[in-house]
Amino acid sequence: MPPPRKFVSAREVAERAGVSRSAVSRAFTPGASVSEDTRRRVLEAATALGYHVNHLARGLSLKESGIVCLVGSELGTPYRASLVKAMTQAAQDAGKVAMVINTDRSDESVSAALRQALHYRADASIILSGMPDKSITRLCLENGQRIVLINRDDDQDGPLRINLRxxxxxxxxxxxxxxxxxxxxxxxxxxxxxxxxxxxxxxxxxxxxxxxxxxxxxxxxxxxxxxxxxxxxxxxxxxxxxxxxxxxxxxxxxxxxxxxxxxxxxxxxxxxxxxxxxxxxxxxxxxxxxxxxxxPVAEIAREAFAWLRLAPEEAARRPAAVELEARxxxxxxxxxxxxxxxxxxxxxxxx
Amino acid sequence: MPPPRKFVSAREVAERAGVSRSAVSRAFTPGASVSEDTRRRVLEAATALGYHVNHLARGLSLKESGIVCLVGSELGTPYRASLVKAMTQAAQDAGKVAMVINTDRSDESVSAALRQALHYRADASIILSGMPDKSITRLCLENGQRIVLINRDDDQDGPLRINLRxxxxxxxxxxxxxxxxxxxxxxxxxxxxxxxxxxxxxxxxxxxxxxxxxxxxxxxxxxxxxxxxxxxxxxxxxxxxxxxxxxxxxxxxxxxxxxxxxxxxxxxxxxxxxxxxxxxxxxxxxxxxxxxxxxPVAEIAREAFAWLRLAPEEAARRPAAVELEARxxxxxxxxxxxxxxxxxxxxxxxx
DNA sequence: GGAACCCTTGCACACGGTTGCAAAGACAGA
DNA sequence: TCTGTCTTTGCAACCGTGTGCAAGGGTTCC
Structure with a gap:
């Protein structure tokens, strides 16, 4: 059953601020064309009402959800945990948010995780363990989802591969x-x-x-x-x-x-x-x-997100493999x- | 810049299957009224096209995103990592997906994380460390977001509190x-x-x-x-x-x-x-x-999600605090x- | 005073789903 | 054959946002 949830929307903010709904949208979009005065009034009304931009809706129209999927197994293990920590942190620093999906050892479960990433229109998926089915990887790439493989050493073309020497x-x-x-x-x-x-x-x-x-x-x-x-x-x-x-x-x-x-x-x-x-x-x-x-977990995370920041065509031009030193x-x-x-x-x- | 992403939508599936867009939606909604024949045809067309239901859009209309926010600090630490693992696993078992947000020690960063949870219209937030500002907690609750506090021992009313003896x-x-x-x-x-x-x-x-x-x-x-x-x-x-x-x-x-x-x-x-x-x-x-x-991390996770499964009014009727034994x-x-x-x-x- | 220009604003549509409602079709019973 | 019931289907409205386009208003320059 749909829970009775009442979020305040841009329309209510607009009413209270005495402007149009688009003005509200623009007030929250950096670089948009709004006068300083309306922006102030909108922000005031927004905080008064407890308004939060709906990222689901925003993702819907922008075709960019801001979600990065982290998929891997044994996430409780010290090394994996440190990697998850570094990645979630790096995601936040890049203005994204991490969705983590646990898999078991099987490659099938990795594919399932990737399907989940597709459901949420994740901007990218970072795979820490296991190997997804080739067809699902292709599907992700076709849908414009970037993929990063950590220590997977795969020969697939398209994903960024980060490996250690x-x-x-x-x-x-x-x-x-x-x-x-x-x-x-x-x-x-x-x-x-x-x-x-x-x-x-x-x-x-x-x-x-x-x-x-x-x-x-x-x-x-x-x-x-x-x-x-x-x-x-x-x-x-x-x-x-x-x-x-x-x-x-x-x-x-x-x-x-x-x-x-x-x-x-x-x-x-x-x-x-x-x-x-x-x-x-x-x-x-x-x-x-x-x-x-x-x-070098921090460096791995940095490399991954540096690549994700790149424009798609730029990323395609770069070499798709990074090799880091294990000091x-x-x-x-x-x-x-x-x-x-x-x-x-x-x-x-x-x- | 908006990346050129091309996801296949229900409309295309509908066209290919020779049915209406609503039929496609119903084919993916368990319990909806569709004939076995159309459902089959829809599913066929869907897999052929590589269609995946857009959970952002679904969350938009259902007012239920299927996202659970996990917020905490020191996620690389053994105990926290095991908790994160248990929670993400439990989320998946409950048909949800976990979004994890790293915080530093400050309560301010916890509030920021909760705001992020609001942005994504998370169904619930689970707080592993730190204490969010009371006003933001209230805001979450007013917006119908459930909150679980692990080992926080707070006296706030509304969140579920899971503590150890x-x-x-x-x-x-x-x-x-x-x-x-x-x-x-x-x-x-x-x-x-x-x-x-x-x-x-x-x-x-x-x-x-x-x-x-x-x-x-x-x-x-x-x-x-x-x-x-x-x-x-x-x-x-x-x-x-x-x-x-x-x-x-x-x-x-x-x-x-x-x-x-x-x-x-x-x-x-x-x-x-x-x-x-x-x-x-x-x-x-x-x-x-x-x-x-x-x-008892597994038990903690179980308790949390058992409570989250409950209908809101049912959850409100239950005692809002659970005490578990540390064996x-x-x-x-x-x-x-x-x-x-x-x-x-x-x-x-x-x- | 008028033309050209820039900044700001609102309208309306698009994004991709769900769902109430009514219509259509199938079927049984009288 | 007609009526009533039930199942299946499509239409259209809605969820909350971003944004192209055109219009409005102000300023500058001639």
Whole structure:
């Protein structure tokens, strides 16, 4: 049943201010042609009546709703939560508002979310996880909806793709492990199989292969803390125990560290070097002091909205892919000193 | 500039299906009077054309946008993130969609967020932190917008207030401390001064006063990990060092534990008992194994949306306040055995 | 004084839906 | 065949806004 809602409309404001309805509309449109006097009178009447421009109606005629859809799964997870926070904040700074849609792991649910975005005529959708069906993506694009893919590494044309240089980070981690004297390498991954996770794994394997070192790869479960523990149990009971482990995410790394220390009594970094990825807040907590690679969430959000600000034809002209660096954050789960001067300066600040 | 967007509208679907525009509308309105035959033809034409009902326009005439506003600060924080996740999920399950608005600490920004909610004719607003101005709240209510306050403990009439029994939890913590043989009590709080934080503090002090024990209260900074560390430095260097500390949130407790163990070399729970509040995921990580009180986020979300489902007059008849229990989660930062059978069973499961 | 110009204002239509109302069609019963 | 009832359908009005267009009024310049 339609609830008895009584919003004050421009007409009532117009009546009270003694002007036409269009004058009210213009008073609220920056740059419109209104005399200072009428604008003042309109604004007065508006605040007196508690008038708020109806953005649904405005979106209807402007064909621009001001809504940006954020779609992703596991939004309670530290990394995702920080991304959501950065994105909603960036949306507000850009004068938009974020609509967030939870998905489960399935691509079907991402498509459903995108359909929801179409329903609300969202100006753009930002996809944090999963991969929508190609047909729905095309539909969105045809309808003039911009799409941003974060860490999706897709080859579709049209969306903006923001990715990290996972491979470079992996090489960087390997270098650190080598300098620490490690030789028995392992990669602890989840079974999620997302593009960025796999890129890290591939990058690490490739870098190790380039210098002729083998890597034990273990994959288990979703990308959560508990998986890290299980991965530790598997890797640390292997016949040759690794002395350096690249964990695909910080959450996995935290679980791995806890199991290594508390279940296996190992000392990190003395017995075992570990790195993670994401630089979630917990990585800096002193129980972990995890050496990791930072997702530049603020920068990701900035890039996304900078692109969204662009006029459509301008955006089409730009390269549709952005690559950002995952800066190494040196802490205390790898032996030795930070490799670069920049990192060293940073570590000094943190210590 | 208005982007050249081309959405397919009901008229085009109508033309293609050879029916009137109203028939299309009815085909998408459950329970409307349409023959099975036309509905099928309409749906066919709709999918062929990629038609999506415009929810902005629908909201305009229905006076029900299907939007629920989630407003709060520190959305990247574990507890808040889990609440956001639960809420967005619950919104979707209720056939609504969540619009999340970031605020800073100020009440002014909460009012701004609420104004945004009015702009989009949100059906409801759920406030996770901060306190909006009374006048804006009234305005929302007058406009038929429902408001839910989470842990705000306000006396305003009209909004639904969902609160936890913080005092009861505090008493429960005290009992556990006493059974562990602790006598030098302390309360570690932030300076945020939110209603729930203060309720916990008051509850703990009152319970201690009832049996004649003094409590050292220390407050510092925002409710973050780093504040917990600083609080530890202050409390653990005091002339009489506390042997039991109730931390106002888990984040504070984690910082406190880390400082106590790593900076002061104390053993928990042998030298010092600690409890937190919220039961964030990290509390269960084995580096902390924090005994704490769980915020029933799923239940909170359920209560909120159950109330929002109600017809307005029905909702007005119900009591406008819900009190939920913060169940104790027994882990390993308090000496001894869990106080109740229920908790014991749970602990057994966890172990 | 008149022409040219600019600023301001109101009218009317468009945006894309929903829905009350009446008409049309189908069908049963007398 | 006529009447009454029920279902389905289209028309038209409405939701609240933005804006092109033309008209009105004031100012400037010749």
């Amino acid at each position: 996972d491979g470079e980070a992996a090489r960087c981690a390997l270098t650190a492990f080598l300098r620490a004297g490690c030789r028995r390498l392992a990669f602890a991954n989840s079974e999620a199989g997302t593009p960025s996770l796999m890129a890290r794994e591939r990058g690490f394997l490739a870098a190790a292969a380039a210098i002729g070192l083998p890597v034990t790869v273990e994959r288990f479960g979703p990308s959560v803390y508990e998986s890290g523990r299980e991965l530790a149990r598997r890797l640390l009971t292997a016949r040759v125990r690794p002395d350096a482990v690249f964990c695909a995410t910080d959450l996995i790394a935290c679980g791995f560290l806890d199991a290594a220390r508390h279940e296996f009594g190992l000392a990190v970094p003395e017995d075992l070097c570990v790195t993670g990825f994401d630089d979630i807040e917990q990585a800096s907590w002193s129980s972990y002091s995890l050496t990791t690679f930072a997702q 190494m954050v040196w802490r205390r789960t790898v032996r030795g000193r930070p490799p670069a001067a920049r990192a060293a300066a940073r570590a000094a600040v943190e210590a | 913080d005092g009861e939890a505090a008493r429960c913590a005290l009992t556990a401390f006493l059974r562990a043989g602790c006598r030098r009590l302390a309360f570690a709080n932030s300076e945020a001064g939110t209603p729930s934080l203060m309720a916990r503090e008051r509850g703990f002090l009152a319970a201690a006063a009832a049996i004649g024990l003094p409590v050292t209260v220390e407050r510092f900074g925002p409710s973050v990990y780093e504040s917990g560390r600083e609080l530890a430095r202050r409390l653990l260097t005091a002339r009489v060092r506390p042997d039991a500390v109730f931390c106002a949130t888990d984040l504070i407790a984690c910082g406190f534990l880390d400082a106590a163990r790593h900076e002061f070399g104390l053993a928990v729970p042998e030298d010092l008992c600690v409890t937190g509040f919220d039961d964030i995921e990290q509390a269960s990580w084995s580096s902390y194994s924090l005994t704490t009180f769980a915020q 104790m989660v027994w882990r390993r930062t308090v000496r001894g055995r869990p106080p109740a059978a229920r908790a014991a069973a749970r602990a057994a499961v966890e172990a």
